[in-house]
Amino acid sequence: MRRVGSPNASVIADTVALNDAVEVDFDATERILEEISTTAVVQTPAPLARMVNMTTSNEQLVEALRPVEDPELHRSIVDLGMLKRAELRDDGTADILVALTIAGCPLRNEIQQRVNGAVATLPGVTGVALEFTVMTDEERAALREVLHGSPAGTAGQQQAHGHAEGRAIPFSEPGSTTRPLLISSGKGGVGKSSITTNLAVALARLGHTVGVVDADIYGFSIPRMLGTDRQPTVVDEMILPPERWGVRCISMGYFVPDGEAVIWRGPMLHKALEQFLTDVFWDAPDFLLIDMPPGTGDIALSLSQYLPRGEVYVVTTPQPAAQKVARLSAAMAEKVNLPVRGVIENMSWFTGDDGTRYELFGAGGGQELSEELEVPLLGQLPLVPALREGGDDGQPITAVDGDSEAAQAFMTIAERIAVDLRPRKVFSPELRIVD
Numbered sequence: 001m002r003r004v005g006s007p008n009a010s011v012i013a014d015t016v017a018l019n020d021a022v023e024v025d026f027d028a029t030e031r032i033l034e035e036i037s038t039t040a041v042v043q044t045p046a047p048l049a050r051m052v053n054m055t056t057s058n059e060q061l062v063e064a065l066r067p068v069e070d071p072e073l074h075r076s077i078v079d080l081g082m083l084k085r086a087e088l089r090d091d092g093t094a095d096i097l098v099a100l101t102i103a104g105c106p107l108r109n110e111i112q113q114r115v116n117g118a119v120a121t122l123p124g125v126t127g128v129a130l131e132f133t134v135m136t137d138e139e140r141a142a143l144r145e146v147l148h149g150s151p152a153g154t155a156g157q158q159q160a161h162g163h164a165e166g167r168a169i170p171f172s173e174p175g176s177t178t179r180p181l182l183i184s185s186g187k188g189g190v191g192k193s194s195i196t197t198n199l200a201v202a203l204a205r206l207g208h209t210v211g212v213v214d215a216d217i218y219g220f221s222i223p224r225m226l227g228t229d230r231q232p233t234v235v236d237e238m239i240l241p242p243e244r245w246g247v248r249c250i251s252m253g254y255f256v257p258d259g260e261a262v263i264w265r266g267p268m269l270h271k272a273l274e275q276f277l278t279d280v281f282w283d284a285p286d287f288l289l290i291d292m293p294p295g296t297g298d299i300a301l302s303l304s305q306y307l308p309r310g311e312v313y314v315v316t317t318p319q320p321a322a323q324k325v326a327r328l329s330a331a332m333a334e335k336v337n338l339p340v341r342g343v344i345e346n347m348s349w350f351t352g353d354d355g356t357r358y359e360l361f362g363a364g365g366g367q368e369l370s371e372e373l374e375v376p377l378l379g380q381l382p383l384v385p386a387l388r389e390g391g392d393d394g395q396p397i398t399a400v401d402g403d404s405e406a407a408q409a410f411m412t413i414a415e416r417i418a419v420d421l422r423p424r425k426v427f428s429p430e431l432r433i434v435d
């Protein structure tokens with residue numbers, strides 16, 4: 001273990017000294033820094049605490065660590081059983097051992113920062129010695145059982161398709177509070193994925209918990225648009241979805257090597273979707289957005305079975321041709337018994353440098369479709385290069401340029417979906433108050 005006054009600085013100095021007169025070995029520096037992040041002692045000035053002779057008991061140390069959440073599971077590391085040791089040594093060092101869910105956990109540094117932040121300023125604590133270990137298989141199985149039930153169990157009333165004994169799809173359970181939003185259109189390239197991404201970010205910005213399922217198994221695009229920078233973590237058959245901008249996401253993109261195409265037969269597509277809904281630890285988000293593939297095919301049919309309370313939002317561009325195709329997806333929704341709740345018009349206009357709006361794809365398509373379907377037109381999104389660029393670079397405009405016209409439009413649509421279209425409580429005339 002190394003004791004470092006100001007983290008890293010003295011170690012870099014050591015390394016430079018070691019390599020005195022020769023070239024600085026940057027690899028070694030990096031290795032040492034890596035080592036520090038495994039076992040580090042951070043000096044914390046606490047003169048005031050010492051002067052008044054205040055100190056922290058081991059129980060208080062644990063309580064101070066209770067609000068620290070695992071960044072993937074969003075639960076307290078204490079409640080999850082990840083905190084293996086928390087003791088205050090005589091010299092004031094907080095001696096802490098945390099068990100990570102998996103070896104090489106991508107969020108180890110984040111956990112380290114959170115732990116240090118939680119205890120470093122406690123009275124009597126002069127430093128934090130944080131060590132990491134990894135959960136055993138048994139501990140992982142127990143964790144999964146608590147959070148996600150058993151993969152083989154009959155957890156609910158509606159078994160997943162083809163699995164008489166399998167885990168239920170949580171969103172089809174009667175008590176589910178998640179609103180599945182299916183973003184669809186009969187036509188390709190109208191902006192479904194861009195809208196799914198930005199709407200998800202907008203809902204997260206409004207304070208909701210949000211997940212996205214990229215149901216476009218062949219033409220996945222959400223990981224790139226959202227800019228998730230890592231793969232899902234798997235803890236004993238439970239898949240923890242990557243998260244970015246407050247949005248969790250699962251996509252076939254995480255399971256296919258870069259540049260390779262998915263060539264699968266129909267039943268496998270259904271199986272993949274089913275796994276996205278059952279094996280992923282979604283943790284009952286407020287909203288689960290589904291980026292639908294183009295067309296009206298099979299996937300919509302499966303999803304309607306998996307998500308009987310799904311709400312369909314139809315995306316169209318303003319020209320009559322697009323609107324005709326968009327109508328097909330509304331017809332499909334009706335066939336599979338899912339309600340269309342609203343229309344979103346994309347690429348409505350382009351604003352020139354002089355402020356003039358150019359309606360490049362015509363006008364009125366969204367309005368007409370919404371009248372025909374008798375649902376509201378929730379918003380019109382401008383055509384802006386920054387929206388496309390943000391999609392290409394994983395920097396959704398709603399996350400990185402909240403004041404822009406497009407981001408504002410997404411925020412308004414999100415608010416209308418969250419507030420105006422929230423499901424009403426059903427009044428049942430049979431229920432009476434009995435004195």
Ligand SMILES: Nc1ncnc2c1ncn2[C@@H]1O[C@H](COP(=O)(O)OP(=O)(O)OP(=O)(O)O)[C@@H](O)[C@H]1O
Pocket residue numbers: 187188189190191192193194195216219221293294346347381382383384385386387388389391392
């Ligand atoms: N309002 C907009 N302004 C500028 N570019 C946009 C806008 N909406 C979408 N785009 C761009 O148009 C292209 C198609 O959009 P997107 O991929 O979101 O459509 P899609 O309906 O999901 O397509 P697919 O049917 O292929 O899945 C993307 O390059 C996207 O960045």
Ligand SMILES: [Mg+2]
Pocket residue numbers: 192193194216219221291
């Ligand atoms: Mg798409």
